Amino acid sequence: MARNLDPKCRQCRREGEKLFLKGEKCFTDKCAIERRSYAPGQHGQKSGSRLSDFGKQLRAKQKLRRMYGVLERQFRSIYQEADRRKGVAGENLLQLLESRLDTVAYRMGFGSSRTEARQVVRHNGILVNGKRVNIPSYLVRPGDTIEVVEKARNQLRIKGAIDAAGTRGFPEWIEVDMKAMKGKFKALPARSDLSSTINESLVVELYSK
Secondary structure (H helix, E strand, C coil): CCCCCHHHHHHHHEEECCCCCHHHHHHHHCHHHHHHHHHCCCCCCCCCCCCHHHHHHHHHHHHHHHHHHHHHHHHHHHHHHHHHHCCCCHHHHHHHHHHHHHHHHHHHHEEEEEHHHHHHHHHCEEEEEEEEEECCCEEEECEEEECHHHHHHHHHCHHHHHCCCHHHCCCCCEEEEEEEEEEEEEECCHHHHCCCCCCHHHHHHHHHH
């Protein structure tokens, strides 16, 4: 199975912002961005470099891909599906990424990061509408119920993750019963609900060439 083995903190530094790839560490002063906000590598501290239009589009795509933990081939197929659907391709793309089971599990606090939530899904720790689903890319639909299987509810990492998520608050498009470790995917998120630092229009430009 293909995986991205690049150090997570280097990925954040390369994109120049927190991608929240390392769970709770990203919310502390131990975060690499807090200490070294410049890009990694020998020339990372050089300023004044100007990107071409293609470079800007590529960086926007790489940031989005890394943020959701999706490899290139998979990301391209998600974009193609977004482009086929009615509506704005860029917004469709973000909604598809947010509908992935690993992302929904992360948003509900069943993992401290998308990587950890993906691991919980792969290890048969998640039920969708009462049925076990272990495919991270499974697309959750509005109205679906997501919950942690009973055997996994006593795991300290899941308890810690959901407590931390509850402290920060949950997105408006989901509702979560923290005690039952169960949630509902109420609706697809609106563009205004998602990060303003994402520039999906540049991704659309890149793939439209």
